Amino acid sequence: MKKFPPTLHLFVTVVWMIVALYMIFLYAPQEATMGEVQRIFYQHVPAGLSAFIAYFVVFLGSVIYLWKRTKFADDLAYAAAEVGFVFCTCVLVTGPLWAKPAWGIWWTWDARLTSTFILWLLFIAYLMLRAHLINPGRAEVLGAVVGIIGFVDVIVDYMAIRWWRTQHPQPVFMGGPGSGLDPRMKLTFLVSWGAFLCLFWYLVRQRMALLVAQRELGWLRRQLALRES
Amino acid sequence: MRNLSIVWTIFLKDLRVEYRSRETLASMCVFGLLVVFLFSFAFETAREETLRLLPGLLWVAFAFAGILGFNRSFAVERENACLEGMTLAPIDPGTIFAGKMLANLLFLVIAEVVVVFAASLWYNFSFLPSLRWFVVILFFGTLGYAALGTIFGAIAANTRMREVMLPVLQFPVAFWVLILSIDATSDALRGAGSSGGITRVAGVSIVFAVASFLLFGYVLEE
Numbered sequence: 001m002k003k004f005p006p007t008l009h010l011f012v013t014v015v016w017m018i019v020a021l022y023m024i025f026l027y028a029p030q031e032a033t034m035g036e037v038q039r040i041f042y043q044h045v046p047a048g049l050s051a052f053i054a055y056f057v058v059f060l061g062s063v064i065y066l067w068k069r070t071k072f073a074d075d076l077a078y079a080a081a082e083v084g085f086v087f088c089t090c091v092l093v094t095g096p097l098w099a100k101p102a103w104g105i106w107w108t109w110d111a112r113l114t115s116t117f118i119l120w121l122l123f124i125a126y127l128m129l130r131a132h133l134i135n136p137g138r139a140e141v142l143g144a145v146v147g148i149i150g151f152v153d154v155i156v157d158y159m160a161i162r163w164w165r166t167q168h169p170q171p172v173f174m175g176g177p178g179s180g181l182d183p184r185m186k187l188t189f190l191v192s193w194g195a196f197l198c199l200f201w202y203l204v205r206q207r208m209a210l211l212v213a214q215r216e217l218g219w220l221r222r223q224l225a226l227r228e229s
Numbered sequence: 230m231r232n233l234s235i236v237w238t239i240f241l242k243d244l245r246v247e248y249r250s251r252e253t254l255a256s257m258c259v260f261g262l263l264v265v266f267l268f269s270f271a272f273e274t275a276r277e278e279t280l281r282l283l284p285g286l287l288w289v290a291f292a293f294a295g296i297l298g299f300n301r302s303f304a305v306e307r308e309n310a311c312l313e314g315m316t317l318a319p320i321d322p323g324t325i326f327a328g329k330m331l332a333n334l335l336f337l338v339i340a341e342v343v344v345v346f347a348a349s350l351w352y353n354f355s356f357l358p359s360l361r362w363f364v365v366i367l368f369f370g371t372l373g374y375a376a377l378g379t380i381f382g383a384i385a386a387n388t389r390m391r392e393v394m395l396p397v398l399q400f401p402v403a404f405w406v407l408i409l410s411i412d413a414t415s416d417a418l419r420g421a422g423s424s425g426g427i428t429r430v431a432g433v434s435i436v437f438a439v440a441s442f443l444l445f446g447y448v449l450e451e
Contacts, residue, residue: 066447121401128397132388142384145444146398149380152440153402156433160405 054084062147079207239328299378362422370410373434
């Protein structure tokens, strides 16, 4: 990861996103029944997938932290939670924008909407807990515990939505026969998803670098205070 | 065997504390009653509407009453450094979890009985025909809810705004325990109770109880 400089990463992300935007608005064909509004799908779905990946990263970081006690794992979980929260917010904003013209309503307590909303609440719970501890030194362990229980909740979610009826469109990839997409749409989607993952990775690594810098700054301040006293 | 007797000791300790202070149980019952009371005034219902409303209303009342109890559960331990005392004792953290959880479970079940009795009275609704199903759903739903409440209560006790932090942690995770319990209760009250609904509630509750049990040790370490 050190071999890939952040500035280059930023450059790649920006170019990739511009390409993705071009493809979304100019390359991909118009959808037959929903029209222009369907194009939000190219941002909505990648953001949603990235948010779920982010929570999985939070879970991995939490497990590794409790096991190995490495600062790196905790930083990874914390950074992924913050970025995941932003992505999840994007999903919850773009979803209703699409749903109003397509379904005629902004929101419904459909299974997938509910589970995304719960994911959003889990990110909030995780971040709020870490922000309000009396002893910040306990943030890593308590954060990890909440991260893991939250992940159990995401799995339960996945099971439980099958017991509910759902109004959300079924996944169009890897679904049954007849669920295929126009190849241009598929390509646009994949490029857009790649752009989102690239952005996600960039934000996470920058946030992690910031966490390390903050810790070093705190250490330097303490040293300085010791010397002065 | 030894672990069981430790669990029993911690459980009895919590009952004794409650017997002497009489704070937790009273506030849980009163709060649960107030929720049902407010709802029964806010919505005057015919029987069919009552059937639709009652399961959700009951579980909302249980959920709020539970939050009050779980908050107290570890706030009490913080006073006089009781928690440090228990952590220093040469016992498995899982036993502390089990003891505290059983006490929370018992308090919540007592509050639930009071709430259900009041709801039956005010809504003029008899639970007797579906009592068998209802009791099982109540037990399993409360088990999962109390297990999560115990570990989150312990976590929230570490924060500056514990009263707010507990529901923020508890509700997103306990969401499916509550929803599945409401669904199962709704079926049971309509006389269509099924083992499928109960299995789901029990399954989800046990998953959360086991996860909380396994992770509790980390919450206690300093």
